[in-house]
Amino acid sequence: MFSAGLNLASIVVSGNERLPITSRIAFARGLAALRRREKVAREIAHDLREERGESGAGFAIEAEAHRRAERIDAAVAAANEAARRSPESGTVQRIAGMVSLASGDFSTAAQRLAIATRRRPRDAAVHHALARALLMSGGDALPHAARAVELSPGQASYVKLLGSVLRRSADTERALELLDRSLRSPSASRAVVESMVSAFLDTDRQDDAIALIRKRVSPEDQPRLLAKAFLNLRRYEEAVTHADRAIEIDPRNPWNHYLRSNALQGMGNLSAALASLQDARARGDDSRFERRERHLSGLMRTLTGDWIPTVPGIPETLQPAAPDRVLHLLERTLPHRQSGYTVRSMYTVTAQRDAGLDPIVVTRLGFPKIDGVHEYEPLETVGGVPHYRLELPDIVNYAELPKDEYLERYAAEAAKVVQRVRPAMLQPASSYFNAMVGLALKRRFNIPMVYEVRGFQEDSWASRRDDALGTEFYEGRLRAETLCMQGADRIVTLAEVMKEEIAGRGIDPDRIWIIPNAVDVEHFTPRARNDALARDLGLPGDRTVLGYISSLSGYEGVDTLLRGIAVLLQRGVAVSGLVVGDGPELEPLRRLAGELGITEHVRITGRVPHDQILEYYSLIDVFVVPRKNLRVCRLVTPLKPFEAMAMQRALLVSNVTALEEIAAPGERGLSFVAEDPESLAAQAEVFVRDPELRNQMGAAARDWVTRERTWTRNAERYRDLYENLLSERGLRLSAPRSPVSPSEVSG
Numbered sequence: 001m002f003s004a005g006l007n008l009a010s011i012v013v014s015g016n017e018r019l020p021i022t023s024r025i026a027f028a029r030g031l032a033a034l035r036r037r038e039k040v041a042r043e044i045a046h047d048l049r050e051e052r053g054e055s056g057a058g059f060a061i062e063a064e065a066h067r068r069a070e071r072i073d074a075a076v077a078a079a080n081e082a083a084r085r086s087p088e089s090g091t092v093q094r095i096a097g098m099v100s101l102a103s104g105d106f107s108t109a110a111q112r113l114a115i116a117t118r119r120r121p122r123d124a125a126v127h128h129a130l131a132r133a134l135l136m137s138g139g140d141a142l143p144h145a146a147r148a149v150e151l152s153p154g155q156a157s158y159v160k161l162l163g164s165v166l167r168r169s170a171d172t173e174r175a176l177e178l179l180d181r182s183l184r185s186p187s188a189s190r191a192v193v194e195s196m197v198s199a200f201l202d203t204d205r206q207d208d209a210i211a212l213i214r215k216r217v218s219p220e221d222q223p224r225l226l227a228k229a230f231l232n233l234r235r236y237e238e239a240v241t242h243a244d245r246a247i248e249i250d251p252r253n254p255w256n257h258y259l260r261s262n263a264l265q266g267m268g269n270l271s272a273a274l275a276s277l278q279d280a281r282a283r284g285d286d287s288r289f290e291r292r293e294r295h296l297s298g299l300m301r302t303l304t305g306d307w308i309p310t311v312p313g314i315p316e317t318l319q320p321a322a323p324d325r326v327l328h329l330l331e332r333t334l335p336h337r338q339s340g341y342t343v344r345s346m347y348t349v350t351a352q353r354d355a356g357l358d359p360i361v362v363t364r365l366g367f368p369k370i371d372g373v374h375e376y377e378p379l380e381t382v383g384g385v386p387h388y389r390l391e392l393p394d395i396v397n398y399a400e401l402p403k404d405e406y407l408e409r410y411a412a413e414a415a416k417v418v419q420r421v422r423p424a425m426l427q428p429a430s431s432y433f434n435a436m437v438g439l440a441l442k443r444r445f446n447i448p449m450v451y452e453v454r455g456f457q458e459d460s461w462a463s464r465r466d467d468a469l470g471t472e473f474y475e476g477r478l479r480a481e482t483l484c485m486q487g488a489d490r491i492v493t494l495a496e497v498m499k500e501e502i503a504g505r506g507i508d509p510d511r512i513w514i515i516p517n518a519v520d521v522e523h524f525t526p527r528a529r530n531d532a533l534a535r536d537l538g539l540p541g542d543r544t545v546l547g548y549i550s551s552l553s554g555y556e557g558v559d560t561l562l563r564g565i566a567v568l569l570q571r572g573v574a575v576s577g578l579v580v581g582d583g584p585e586l587e588p589l590r591r592l593a594g595e596l597g598i599t600e601h602v603r604i605t606g607r608v609p610h611d612q613i614l615e616y617y618s619l620i621d622v623f624v625v626p627r628k629n630l631r632v633c634r635l636v637t638p639l640k641p642f643e644a645m646a647m648q649r650a651l652l653v654s655n656v657t658a659l660e661e662i663a664a665p666g667e668r669g670l671s672f673v674a675e676d677p678e679s680l681a682a683q684a685e686v687f688v689r690d691p692e693l694r695n696q697m698g699a700a701a702r703d704w705v706t707r708e709r710t711w712t713r714n715a716e717r718y719r720d721l722y723e724n725l726l727s728e729r730g731l732r733l734s735a736p737r738s739p740v741s742p743s744e745v746s747g
Contacts (some may be wrong), residue, residue, distance in 0.1 A: 056086030060095040067099050070396060072374045075099045083112055090119025094126050101129060104372060106137035117144065124151035128158050131165065141165045220249055227259045231266065234464070239263035254284030261292070268471030270300050291400075298402025303476025305483050308436045309404070309411040311444035318445040320424035323731045325358040326450075326722065327421065329414065329428035329438055333361060333387060336368035336376065338610055340550075340639040341454065344517060345429065347711040348718075350383045355715035356736035357722070361387040362417050364434060365410035366398035388417050407433060411440040418445055424731065425722060427492075428484075430454040432477070435484035442487070448725055451488035452515075453502060456481070459632035463555040469631075482506075490725050495637045497657045515717045517639045518709045523614075524646035526702065530615045537603045539619055543576040544688045546652075547620030549613065550640045552583030555633055557626040557654060557675060559585075559592055564626075564672075564680030566596040573685055577602035580616050614647070621694060622687045623649040625659055629674035634658060642709055645701035650687050650694040652680070668701040 059082035066075035079099035086092040097112030113130035120126050124147075131145035145162040152158055210229065217225055227242035243260035250256060261276035274296050281289040301307055328349060334342045349359040361382075368376055369391065380387045390413040392398075398406065414437055418426075428438035429452040442449045458477035462468035482505045485491055491512045493499055503509045531541070539545060546565060548558055558579060565577045579589065579602070586606055593599050608616060617623075623644035627633040634656045641651060641662050651669030653659035663669035670686060673679035687694050707713075723733050 056082035056084070056089060056092045056096075058082075059085065060089075060092045063099050064095050067102050072099075072103050076103050076105075088115065088119070090116045090123075090126075094120065094123075094129075097133070098129060101133055103374065106133045109133035110137055110139055122151060124148045124155065124158065127151065128155075128161060131161055135161075135165060223249060224253075224256060224259065227256075227263065231259065231263050234266060236263045236266040240267070252283055254280040254282075254286065254289065257283065258289065258292075261296075265296065265473075268465075268468055268473035270296065270303075270472045270476070274300070295402045298404040298406075300476070301404045302407065302432075302436070303473070303480050305476075305479030307404070308443075308483070308487075309407040309440045311411050311415045311440050313415075313444060315444055315446065318418065318422055318447060320447075320731075321422040322358055322734070323424045323726060324356065324722075324734050325360065325421065325423045326352070326425045326427050327418065327423035328359060328361045329426065329434040330361055330363050331429070331431065331434060332367055332371070333363055334382060336373045337371055341429075344454070344639060346383055347518065347520065348714065349385045351711040351715035352718055353383075353385055354712070355719055356734065357715070357719065359385050360417075360421050360423065361385060362414055363387065363389055365390045365392070365406065365413055366395070370398050386421075390414065390417075407436055407440075411437045414441060415444060418447070423447060425450060425725065427452060431457050432480045432484050435488070436480070439484060439487045448489040448729070449487070450490045450492055450721065450725065451484055452492040453481075453485065453498065454494060455636045456498075456501070456632060459630070459635065460555075463628075463630045463632045489728075490721060492721065495658055495661055497661060498635055498637075501635055513717070513721050515714050515721070516709060517637055517642055518711045518714050519639075519642035519646045519705050521646045521702075521706050521710055524617075524643045526648040526698075527614065527618050530618045533615050534619050537578070537605070537619070539576050539578065539603065543574045543601070544621045545576045545578055545619055546622050546624050546684055547578040547580070547616075547649075548624050548626070549580040549616060549620075549644075550625075550638065552579075552581045552585040552589060554585055555628050555630050556583075556585070557628040557633075558589055560626045560628075560654075560675055560677055560680055561624050562589065562592055562596060562598065562602065563677035564684060565602060566598050567677050567681035568684060568688075569598060569601060571681070571685075573681075573688055575601070575684070575688060578616070578619055579604040580606075580608055580613075582607035617644065617647045617649065620644070620649055622652050622684060624680070624684070625651070625653040626680065627654050627656055627659060627674065629654070629656060633674075637662060642705055645698075645705045645709075648698040648702045650697045651701055652683055652687065654680075667697075668704055669697055 059078045063075045063078035063082055066072075066078060076099060079096040082092050083096040093112045094116035097109045097116055100106070100109035100112060110130060110133040113126060113133055116126045117123070117130055127144040128148040131141040131148060133139075134141035134144065142165050145158070145165045148155070148158040149162050210226070213225055213229065214222060223242045223246035227239045227246055230236070230239035230242060240260060240263045243256060243263055246253070246256040247260065257276050257280035261273045261280065264270075264273035264276060274293065277289060277293050277296060280286075281293065328345070330345050332339070332342055334346045345361075349361060352359045367389065376389055378389050378391070380389065390410065392409060392413070395401065401409070410433070418441055424447070426438045426441055426447050426449040428434035428449070435451050438449045438451065441447060458474050458481065461477070462474055468474050485502060485505060485507050489511070491502060491507065492515050493502060493512060494514070494516050496514060499509065499512045499514055502512055529541070534541065546561065548556075548561055550556065552558060561579070562577065565575060568575045577598070586604070590604050593602050593604060605616075623641065625638065625641050627638075633654075635658055637658045641653070641659070645651060645662075645668065651663050653663045653665075653669060653671050654674035655665075655671040656674055660671055663671060665671040670683045672683040719733060719736075726732060
């Protein structure tokens with residue numbers, strides 16, 4: 001068959017047999033999919049351009065060939081030309097739309113695919129692609145996602161996308177109706193049924209969905225399907241129970257053991273997960289089992305507490321290019337990712353630059369491609385600071401690399417930057433991935449290392465589970481982080497409570513420096529209420545607004561804020577609520593507001609453009625940080641309260657140690673008992689009844705952050721730290737000076 005395909009390619013390209021244009025387009029797309037036949041596809045594209053003149057068909061095939069080969073820039077250029085030349089061709093617009101989708105230009109993709117659906121109304125794949133584009137660009141994806149399923153009900157990916165669309169629309173009644181219809185359909189494949197389950201079980205109607213499975217699915221298929229369902233819900237203990245039952249029914253089926261392994265890994269029981277995976281391999285020869293085993297073994301290797309990657313070559317002492325040069329190893333950075341982590345990173349390195357230091361940044365291997373960004377340069381200048389992006393030409397999906405191999409290759413690529421820029425100090429920031437690479441570079445080049453511990457990720461993981469403490473995964477992460485702390489010459493952390501935690505792991509307190517989160521007080525300044533925005537949101541001026549702006553994760557405790565607002569409204573207190581942010585709890589919080597009957601007085605906006613955040617802050621009278629009483633919340637200080645304090649907003653926080661360290665209850669804010677809506681309501685009412693107290697504490701908060709919590713002040717702290725560290729090697733920082741230009745470290 002393969003030989004016949006090559007012969008047909010030869011006939012088509014030579015022109016000895018005239019095939020219709022549509023046949024050659026379809027054939028060329030098939031060749032492009034084979035990657036190694038991409039040259040033949042381009043030759044067909046050339047022939048079509050010659051034959052059709054102004055037609056975009058040839059450019060469309062060329063775009064498809066480039067897209068399949070993951071040359072996105074070239075694909076976009078060809079697709080734009082194709083779309084311009086054939087604006088009403090369904091085939092051309094479909095291909096051009098798929099290229100736009102691959103490049104992340106979802107609005108353009110939606111426009112082009114809309115044309116394609118009008119020309120090809122019964123093409124399920126086009127409706128599916130348009131639904132994806134609309135979902136990503138904020139449009140109405142439901143009609144096209146539903147149409148794709150109607151046209152091709154056996155396609156699992158179409159069903160799964162429809163489930164995602166329904167879930168985002170919170171239309172759980174329709175979701176359950178569709179689930180029931182799929183389960184009753186005699187033609188529904190197992191893949192379709194499992195996709196339906198995966199799509200709908202994380203709604204607020206989980207029990208109803210599971211009841212439908214028990215009712216409609218045969219007894220012998222139920223355990224495996226329920227195991228997969230509970231695995232999708234991260235209800236791992238239940239997943240293990242049903243996987244065990246599936247194994248009892250069919251012990252020879254390797255996928256039952258594979259499911260059990262995945263559930264055990266989710267619980268943090270890594271050795272048991274590995275044993276189940278080996279059981280799966282013993283019962284079935286599937287490459288996925290082998291890959292999974294290699295990944296799990298690689299992860300376990302990084303968690304032993306005595307392993308770090310190695311950098312090829314003989315250890316040497318690398319002479320620094322300048323005593324002020326510090327190489328930061330970071331997870332992610334602006335402009336490709338917006339988060340509290342990246343904001344701190346940007347302000348830190350730019351403040352260091354302004355203080356006469358010479359910061360350079362290396363981001364983790366594969367960033368920003370691992371976040372879906374394909375247009376970037378290997379060396380970018382961001383905020384006047386050089387940022388090196390590390391990548392491997394032979395890797396498309398970095399998740400395919402086992403963790404130990406990933407770290408080995410990360411260290412090898414970072415070593416090339418070290419040899420190029422010759423820093424005086426290394427400064428990895430959380431997590432232990434960066435710190436392990438930092439330790440490898442320290443050993444290879446004898447460069448002192450500062451580990452900036454911004455959080456305790458083992459506790460972030462544990463916050464999602466009741467019984468995570470003490471599990472193999474938790475203890476392994478703890479060992480890995482502690483190993484990195486022990487190997488660092490100095491440690492930076494964010495608060496006194498975090499310093500105490502680190503010292504409790506046996507680290508000399510004199511090696512631990514506190515350089516807290518901070519705020520740009522020239523950007524975040526008090527401002528008048530934006531009345532136009534308040535009217536748009538339906539927030540009347542005669543009500544005190546209790547607000548929250550940050551990510552919507554479970555441990556943030558925003559549900560406590562909503563319940564507290566409900567208590568106040570029941571008491572007749574004139575308050576409104578404003579919640580700004582995105583995350584896994586967005587839809588559950590919207591549903592909770594409905595259940596509490598407070599939607600008239602609460603606005604949950606989702607994500608808003610970053611350049612509009614100040615306007616949303618202007619609407620808030622009392623900024624609430626309602627974090628739960630979890631270990632991670634007791635230890636780690638967030639960034640957002642400092643922004644609110646700089647804008648002179650009164651602060652109301654839960655009484656966890658990290659937050660009370662910021663608010664100093666009675667001085668810069670008030671606190672309430674964590675996870676207690678009644679306590680939150682009582683303290684909020686104090687602010688509602690006493691506007692003067694709000695103003696006093698808001699002013700005190702701004703005065704404090706202006707004195708103690710600015711990035712400029714942090715840069716001074718970093719200089720003191722680096723002076724202390726370098727003095728051990730007989731070196732001194734230069735006097736504060738203008739930083740070098742990026743070109744001086746890129747040549």
